[in-house]
Amino acid sequence: MFRISQYMRELAHAEQTGHYPEVRERKARGPVVIWNLIRRCNLTCKHCYALSADHDYVGELTLPEVFTVMDDLKGFGVPALILSGGEPLLRPDIFEISAQARKLGFYTGLSTNGTLIDRPLAQRIAQEGFDYVGISLDGLKPTHDKFRRLDGAFDRSLAAVRFLAEFGVKVGLRFTMTAMNAHDLPNLLQLMKDEGANKFYFSHLNYAGRGNIHRDKDAHHLATRDAMNLLFDRAWADAQAGCMDDYVSGNNDADGPFLLHWVRQHLPQWESALTERLTRWGGNASGQMVANIDNLGHVHPDTMWWHHDLGCVRDRPFSAIWNDTSDPLMAGLKQHPRPVQGRCAGCKYLAICNGNTRVRAQQLTGNPWFEDPGCYLTDDEVGAASTPLEVPAKTKAFNSIRRSKEAENA
Template sequence: MFRISQYLRELAQAEATGSYPAVRERGARGPVVIWNLIRRCNLTCKHCYALSADHDYAGELSLPEVFTVMDDLKAFGVPALILSGGEPLLRPDLFEIAARARQRGFYTGLSTNGTLIDAPMAARIAQAGFDYVGISLDGLRATHDKFRRLEGAFDRSLAAIGHLGQVGVKVGLRYTMTAMNGHDLPALLALMQEVGAHKFYFSHLNYAGRGNIHRDKDAHHQSTRAAMDLLFDHAWAAARAGSLDDYVSGNNDADGPYLLQWVRQRLPQWEGALRQRLVAWGGNASGQMVANIDNLGHVHPDTMWWHHDLGSVRERPFSQIWNDTSDPMMAGLKQHPRPVQGRCASCQYLAICNGNTRVRAQQLTGNPWFEDPGCYLSDAEVGAASTPFESPAKKGTRRTIEIAHA
């Protein structure tokens, strides 16, 4: 996750004081764990990576197993759990799991589609002490309901935001931009203010179908750049106003270099300081500082790697699985710098983005270390040229990998 607002608040402070703020170093810790506790969902969304449906799935972790895993995660230094699904509110023991997570001292988030949250459910969520609830909106009413394949889904999710706000739960909007909903982004940013949400998570589509060449002319990349400009402008206005609203992005670590370019054009005196901060951030954290456990207990480098199984927490503790670099993929993801190829290998921003999202390269070319086709920076901007490739699958095949949200 790229914390846009964090960096722009630092820049606003630097502008006000004349000195870039020092940042407290954090000690060693384990990864943030996104935990898909259940695969069942009351919706069948077009962009679901879990391919969820409204029925039970056999073999999911029991409550005692969840508690055992949670104890290992705590001992391993995991700071945060994001409880997800499917739709996590369909898991009958969710609030027992949440209570245990809070008791063990985890920062605990809930990722939900929001359609099941009425006033009583909002009160239960508040009582459970969730630090944050993310509710997914794919656009305004017509767009969202089409994506969610349920008429009225938008109104129910919007009502959930209001119910949560009334009981003091911090809530944010989650949005994945595609060619079919990009036109709704400005309105959603305005809606965030209207409904009192305090966070906007912009997820890039894990797109792997175009973009190997002519990135500066690719329509998808141009719309991505325009969207990031809009997010940066909103976050900068909020930072200068002293607002605590957060704007963050995910699934495309080119956002870091693109913000550096944005600052170079507007606040060039702080470019060097920001570059140091972005290098310290380190870019893509799959297999490093973000992890995924699916509903059956299988561990993955992140939520987009469900096709790559690192092992089961029923057979080995998560802590052992995560530190095991006998798996070539994990060894490469943990390597610094990563063994990336193509233009990523000679990119001037490699130390910032860490080679971006490896799953896109793997799905398009069969080679996880090839250049990321989702990078929206031009060859001139990164100081490297794109490398032609031929997919080991069918030549000319274009596949799209989509990020899921609850």
């Protein structure tokens, strides 16, 4: 996750005081865990990385198993759990799980499509004390309903935002941009303000799940640059006004170097200080400080790596799986610098973006260390030339036997 507003507030402080603030971040021992507790969902969204459907899936972790895993995560130093799905609110014991998470001291977030949240459920969510609830919106009503394949989905999700705000829950909007919905971004940012949402999460489309199937409809690089410039401008205006709303982005760590280009144009006196700050941030954290556990208990480097299985928490504790570098992918993800190739290897921003999102290269070429095809900076901007893209004929997006069998049973 790239915390746009955090850096903009630091820049605003620098402008006001004449010096860039000293920021000391507490480093957690363990990663943030995004936990897909259930695969069932009442929607079948076009860009779903879990390929969810509205039926039960056999073999999902039981409540006692979930609690056992949570104890291990706590001992391992995991600071935060993001409870996701599918649709996590379809899991009957979701509030027992969230209560245990809060009892153990985890920062606890809920990632939901919002369509199931009426006023009583919003009140229950507020009582449970979630630190944050993220609701996905893919655009305004016509766009969102088309993406979600359900007429009325937008109205129900927007009602959920309002119900949660009514009960004082910190709520944010989550938006995955493609060429089919990029036009709605300005209106969604205005909607965020109008509805009093506290956070806007902008996700670049990653090549996984249905996002991989529809990658030919991913937003072009110029549209991505326009979107990021819009987010930077909005976050900078808020920072200058003292507004504490948050704009964050994910799934494309080129956002860090691109912010440097924005600063070079608008606040050149702080480019050096921000470069140092972003280098400490360190870019892509897949396999390092971001982890995923799926509904069957299988561990992945992040949510976009569902086709790469590191092991199951039923067989080994998460802590043992996460520290095991016998898996070549994990060994490379934890390496500094990562063994990236092509223009990523020669990029002057490698220390900032950490090679960006490796899954895109793997999905398109079969080689996880090839240059990231989703990087939207030009060769001149990164100081390295692109390598011709050669896609092996037998490359498949989903080559896991277990995942193939799940797809057949879906």
